[in-house]
Amino acid sequence: MWSLGVEEQFYIVWPGFILLAVKHFRDNISKALAIFTICSFAFSIYTVYGNAQFAFYFPLCRFWQMAIGGLLVLNKSRLKDTSINNLLSGIGISAILITPFMISEDSLFPGWWSLSPSLGAALVIKAGSQSIISKYLLSNRVFLFLGKISYPMYLWHWPLLVYAR
Secondary structure (H helix, E strand, O other): HHHHHHHHHHHHHHHHHHHHHHHHHHHHHHHHHHHHHHHHHHHHHHHHHHHHHHHOHHHHHHHHHHHHHHHHHHHHOOOOOOHHHHHHHHHHHHHHHHHHOOOOOOOOOOOOHHHHHHHHHHHHHHOOOOOHHHHHHHHOOOHHHHHHHHHHHHHHHHHHHHOOO
């Protein structure tokens, strides 16, 4: 259910927020979104120390992750150097993959620990579709198939788990 809640936030709440930001900060939308990103992340850090479960589920503690994507959209410049793009995607995918091995049950999450996979994803996206990671790994038919079935599989098994209890 949490995943569905995040999806609703992304498709309903987030566009409303962006519309308000564009309306009120049209000329400074990038700066406004950057400030919001920093404030949301700071609130996440503050909140996770008091109540990690609340910080995990509360939208304002997680909106900074969506805002990173918004900042990527606003910054449309593409790096033309293939080696830099490959380096960015390599660092990004490494940040995503090593994070689960670095945290434990005692780690406060989201908080600081969510920064690594979030920025890692941003680096992979910024590197573009022609980076080695995107071109040969993420565009691989096996990964595309897993991506296409992962959410439907989640939706399919969730009711079974609920009713099994």
